[in-house]
Amino acid sequence: MASSITSKPFLGATKPNSSLSPDLQRLSFSSLRISIKPRTHKKLQIQAAGSTFGNYFRVTTFGESHGGGVGCIVDGCPPRIPLSEADLQGDLDRRRPGQSRITTPRKETDTCRIYSGVSEGVTTGTPIHVLVPNTDQRGHDYKEMSIAYRPSHADATYDMKYGVRAVQGGGRSSARETIGRVASGAIAKKILKLFSGTEVLAYVSQVHQVVLPDGSVDHDTVTLDQIESNIVRCPNPDYAEKMIAAIDAVRTRGNSIGGVVTCIVRNAPRGLGSPVFDKLEAELAKAVMSLPATKGFEFGSGFAGTLLTGSEHNDEFYTDEHGRIRTRTNRSGGIQGGISNGEIINMRVAFKPTATIGKKQHTVTREKEEIELLARGRHDPCVVPRAVPMVEAMVALVLVDQLMAQYAQCNLFPINSELQEPLNLEPANL
Numbered sequence: 001m002a003s004s005i006t007s008k009p010f011l012g013a014t015k016p017n018s019s020l021s022p023d024l025q026r027l028s029f030s031s032l033r034i035s036i037k038p039r040t041h042k043k044l045q046i047q048a049a050g051s052t053f054g055n056y057f058r059v060t061t062f063g064e065s066h067g068g069g070v071g072c073i074v075d076g077c078p079p080r081i082p083l084s085e086a087d088l089q090g091d092l093d094r095r096r097p098g099q100s101r102i103t104t105p106r107k108e109t110d111t112c113r114i115y116s117g118v119s120e121g122v123t124t125g126t127p128i129h130v131l132v133p134n135t136d137q138r139g140h141d142y143k144e145m146s147i148a149y150r151p152s153h154a155d156a157t158y159d160m161k162y163g164v165r166a167v168q169g170g171g172r173s174s175a176r177e178t179i180g181r182v183a184s185g186a187i188a189k190k191i192l193k194l195f196s197g198t199e200v201l202a203y204v205s206q207v208h209q210v211v212l213p214d215g216s217v218d219h220d221t222v223t224l225d226q227i228e229s230n231i232v233r234c235p236n237p238d239y240a241e242k243m244i245a246a247i248d249a250v251r252t253r254g255n256s257i258g259g260v261v262t263c264i265v266r267n268a269p270r271g272l273g274s275p276v277f278d279k280l281e282a283e284l285a286k287a288v289m290s291l292p293a294t295k296g297f298e299f300g301s302g303f304a305g306t307l308l309t310g311s312e313h314n315d316e317f318y319t320d321e322h323g324r325i326r327t328r329t330n331r332s333g334g335i336q337g338g339i340s341n342g343e344i345i346n347m348r349v350a351f352k353p354t355a356t357i358g359k360k361q362h363t364v365t366r367e368k369e370e371i372e373l374l375a376r377g378r379h380d381p382c383v384v385p386r387a388v389p390m391v392e393a394m395v396a397l398v399l400v401d402q403l404m405a406q407y408a409q410c411n412l413f414p415i416n417s418e419l420q421e422p423l424n425l426e427p428a429n430l
Contacts (some may be wrong), residue, residue: 053181053287054397056404057188061180063134066169071131072180074187076404077117079125081191088130091186092179094389097378100231102247104387106378107136112183130183134176148365148373153355159366175292175383178390185393188400196424198399199266202391203227204234204384205348206260207243208250212236219264220346233388242393251381254358258295258351259345259384261391263288265334265345265399269423271410272340272402279338280402281347287394288349293383296350300333324421348393351383 052060056076063193065069089112096110097103110132117128146167149156154173157164165171192198199226205212217235226235232247235238243259273280285297305313308331315327315336327343334345356379363373380386403423411423 002072019282022365032096051291053290054401056408057397057400059180059184059397060354061177061184063127063136063177064166065174065176066166067134069131069133070176070179071105071112071129072184074117074128074130077123077187078191078355079126079127079262081123083118083123083128083161083187083190084121085114087190087358088114088183089394091189091389092132092216094228095178095182097380098385100385102231102244102251102381104378104380108134110179114155122232123223128187130180132179147367148371149363150356150373150375151361152352152362173292175380175386175390178291178393181291181397182389182393185389185396188306188396190393191400192396192403195403196269197267198269200263200392200396201227202261202263202388204232204243204259204388205262207232207234207382207384208246208257208259210239210242210246211260212239212262217262219266219346222264222332227388232385243392247382256354258293258353259382261349261384261387262349263347263349263391263395265395268334268340268399268419269340269403269406270340270342271406271423272399273335273338274402274405275338280340280345280398281333281337281338283397283402284345284347285336287398288347288391291349291387291390291394293354293387295352296348298348298350299335300346301331302348304333305382308326347395349410351388354380354383 041124051062052058054076058075060073060075061070062072092110092112093099097108099108112130115131116128117124117126126422149159154170155165155167158173189200192200192392201222203217203222205217212234216239222235227233229235230237230240230244232240232243234243256260273283281299285299288294289297301308301313313331315332317325318328320326324342327341330343330346332341332343333347334340334343356375358375360374361371362370365369407423410420415422
C-alpha cells in the first residue's frame with residue numbers, strides 16, 4: 001500500500017528562521033515529507049501437506065477408512081495409453097481385505113471406478129480420478145479408541161499434530177489410504193511395461209522368525225504367478241507354509257507379527273536418479289517408508305555389506321555378448337552413485353507387527369488417565385501379504401517419475417550413443 005505523508009507546519013515554524021543557516025533552513029519541519037514505498041507481498045502458496053507424491057507423475061491420495069470412499073488423482077500421465085478399470089483392479093484385488101484367513105476379515109470388494117482422464121479407452125493427458133467406495137464400515141468397533149490411544153498406533157500423534165482426528169478405522173492413518181497408491185501404481189507399472197519392458201515384482205521374504213534364505217529365489221526368472229500361488233505371497237512353497245503357520249499361530253491368540261517384503265525391478269532403464277539429493281535409492285527409500293507400518297529399508301547388500309571388504313563388495317564390470325557394460329555381481333542393487341545401471345534393482349522393506357491387537361494393553365486416555373485398553377475392530381495379524389502390491393506400487397511411481405525426469409533432461413536431444421543407450425531399449429536386446 002502506497003503512502004505519502006506531508007507534515008503540516010508546526011506552530012512557530014511557519015516561516016524559516018533567519019537566524020538559522022541556509023542548510024538548516026532547508027531542513028525546516030514545515031517542509032518535511034515522508035514517503036513510504038509500496039510493500040510487495042510475496043505470493044504465498046500452500047500445497048497439499050503430505051498427500052501428494054511425485055514431481056512429474058503426480059499422485060494425490062484422498063479418503064479415510066470409514067468415510068464415503070478412498071482413491072487418487074493422477075496428474076501428468078502421458079496421453080494415448082490404453083487404460084481401463086480392469087488394469088487397476090488386478091492389483092487392488094491383491095491388496096483388498098478379507099482375501100484369506102491370514103488377513104483382516106473386513107469384507108470390501110474394492111471395486112474401482114475411473115471418473116476422468118480416460119476417454120474411449122485411452123488416457124487423455126488430463127488428471128485421472130479413481131474412486132473406490134467404502135462399503136463395510138463398523139464405526140461402533142472404535143468406541144473405546146475414541147477416548148484412549150492404541151499403543152504404537154498413530155492415534156496419539158494425530159491428536160498431537162492436529163488436535164482432532166477421525167477415530168473410526170484410524171481415519172487417514174488406516175491402510176485403506178493405500179488404495180490410491182496401488183491404483184496409481186498400477187498405471188505406473190503399465191507405463192513402465194509399455195515403454196521399456198520394465199517389471200516390478202515384490203514378494204514376502206520373511207514372516208517373524210521364518211526367513212527365506214538368500215539365493216532361494218531366482219530374481220532373473222521369478223514370476224507373478226509363483227508369488228501369487230499361495231496366500232502369503234512367498235514364491236518358495238516350503239517356506240510359504242511355514243510363514244502361514246506362523247501367522248495362524250498368533251492370529252488365534254489375538255496377537256500380531258511383522259515381516260519383510262523384497263522388491264525387484266527387472267529391465268530398469270539406465271540413468272534414472274539424480275545426484276546428489278535425488279539419488280534413486282533415496283527416492284525409493286522415501287517412497288516405501290511412507291507406507292503404513294514400515295520400520296526399515298535395505299538396498300542391495302544392505303547392512304550385510306558392512307561385513308565385507310572393498311575387494312569383496314565391489315561389482316566388477318565386463319562387456320556382454322551385446323556389447324553392453326554389465327556387472328558380474330550385483331551387491332550395488334542395480335544403482336551406483338544414485339543412478340540406475342541397468343542391473344536388477346533389489347530392496348527389502350521391514351514391516352512391524354500390526355499395532356491393533358486383541359490383547360489388553362496399558363495406555364492413557366485423551367484426559368491423560370492411565371487405563372487398560374482391549375482394542376476391537378478387524379485387523380491383519382501380519383501386514384506383509386497385503387503389503388506386497390503396496391511396495392510394488394510405490395516403487396513403480398518412483399520409477400515413472402524418474403523416467404520422465406530423465407527423458408526431459410538428458411534425452412530431449414540426441415544422446416551420446418558411445419556412452420548412452422535409449423531409455424526404451426527393447427527387452428530382447430538387453
